[in-house]
Amino acid sequence: MVSKFSASVFFTCSLIMLSINSYAALPLAVAGKALPSLAPLVDKVSPAVVNISVSGSQSNQQIFPDLFQFFDKDGQAETPKQPFIGLGSGVIFDSKQGYIITNFHVIENAEEIKVTLKSGHQFDAQVIGQDMHSDIALLQIKTSKKLTQIPLANSNNLRVGDFVIAIGNPFGLGQTVTSGIISALGRSGLNLENLENFIQTDAAINSGNSGGALVNLNGELIGINTAILGPNGGNIGIGFAIPANMVNNLVQQLLQYGEVRRGILGIKGGELTPELAKTFDLESQHGAFIYQVSPYSAAEESGIKAGDVIVSLNGYTIKSFAELRAKIGSLSAGKQISLTLIRDGETLNLTAVLKESSSSKVQAQAIHPSLSGAVLTNTISPDENKGVVVTEVERDSTAERYGLQQGDIIIGINRTRIRNLKELSDLIKTSPEILALNVLRDTRRLYLILNQ
Incomplete structure (x- = not known):
């Protein structure tokens, strides 16, 4: 007698065999035309997607709280460091210069970065710039080999x-391609500290896909895959990518300045809720509601007022305050923008020139490995004290071991005066034989010698 279990297995196997036999009988062409396939598209764009492996060490205060600190021979507290390795993906942005886009969280705290092409060739990568709040990093590899890059789409037209395809390195398996559609646009709320205007897709994205490509059927890059919503890093059909326009704006700043010089409009606001729309007698149910306009800001100078609802930026619809915040945050200081807003039932068109944020900070590792663990920003001091101020120094970091302290102002490299982060970054890139930081500490000047 056959058990129910045996019968069910037999029935399933029969269906599988029937399915296989049916599939084997399918023609390779219909009416003389080849069956549709994404293979030609994948062949075209996949060489531009790379695998990234990183290694390094970092302090772990959760594993080693203050109670378990160790002390060196001079009695100074030391926090043990934990080695780590990580895997991710990247996209070749400029094939001639070897520039590669990835996520900041993929290379964060990395001391060694390896890039592997689809061909299997591997290279050491250098960090050109990074921005934590947008989760973007720019790497560079040096090679005489011909590289492939993916053209950028206008992500405002999505x-x-x-239909989209996602290419990356999930779970370190190697290059993997999945397909799906754009499920939603303008997603935010994953991390309120960051700038978020995500493309949502149901193309399978898993751990290791971070930094990989989201591509349309024209073979254009529409986004950089960066996050998923799912248990234990597994795919449940909800993945997120940073739009290509936002990526391009940030990369151009990293290339020009070595940092993101984020422009600010000077407003505080929130989402336009149905309650607000009813209170202010607004027909629109989408937009960015303005609570407050900062004095002397770009917003005040352009004529924006509290109570206004911004519904368009540079000719493209704005559906939420988070979307406006992210798009403004990816533009550089000095950029002129056009805004459409609703005030007292009337539609107004204004222009504004974004101002530079005085709180722009850069992870010093992006400028030089020996500065790892320090956070730098431009000073707002008088001209004679202008330079790069050290706002933070991580305990037991490389920067601390070289003698850098919080509050130091870097005013020169060797005997050359520098006044801002760009000048510091540009001078270090010239690779002088000796790298001596001229530092102003309180009222004293001193030199700190770094390894090249």
Whole structure:
């Protein structure tokens, strides 16, 4: 007698065999035309997607709280460091210069970065710049080999329902391709500290896909895969990518300045809720509601007022305050923007020139490995004290071991005066034989010698 279990297994196997036999009988062409396939598209764009492996060490205060600190021979507290390795993906942005885009969280705290092409060739990568709040980093590899890059799409033209493919390195398996559609646009709320205006897709994205490509059927890059919503890093059909336009704006700043010089409009606001729309007698149910305009800001100078609802930026619809914040945050200081807003039932068109944020900070590791663990920003001091101020120094970091302290102002490299982060970064890139930081500490000047 056959058990129910045996019968069910037999029935399933029969269905599988029937399915296999049916599939084997399928023609390779219909009416003389080849069956549709994404293979030609994948062949075209996949060489531009790379695998990234990182290694390093970092302090772990959760594993080693203050109670378990160790002390060196001079009695100074030391926090043990934990080695780590990580895997991710990247996209070749400029094939001639060897520039590669990835996520900041992929290379964060990395001391060694390896880039592997689809061909299997591997290279050491250098960090050109990074921005934590947008989760973008720019790497560079040096090679005489011909590289492939993916052209950028205008991500403002994306629509929900567009077909996409995702390419990356999930779980370190190697290059993997998945397909799906754009499920939603303008997603935010994953991390309120960051700038978020995500493309949502149901193309399978898993751990290791971070930094990989989201591509349309024209073979254009529409986004950089960066996050998933799912248990234990597994795919449940909800993945997120940073839009290509936002990526391009940030990369151009990293290339020009070595940092993101984020422009600010000077407003505080929130989402336009149905309650607010009813209170202010607004027909629009989407937009960015302005609570407050900062004095002397770009917003005040342009004529924006509290109570206004911004519904368009540079001719493209704005659906939420988070979307406006992210798009403004990816633009550089000095950029002129056009805004459409609703005030007392009337539609107004204004222009504004974004101002530079005085709180722009850069992870010093992006400028030189020996500065790892320090956070730098431009000073707002008088001209004679202008330079790069050290706002933070991580305990037991490389920067601390070289003698850098919080509050130091870097005013020169060797005997050359520097006044800002760009000048510091540009001078270090010239690779002088000796790298001596001229530091102003309180009222004293001193030199700190770094390894090259």
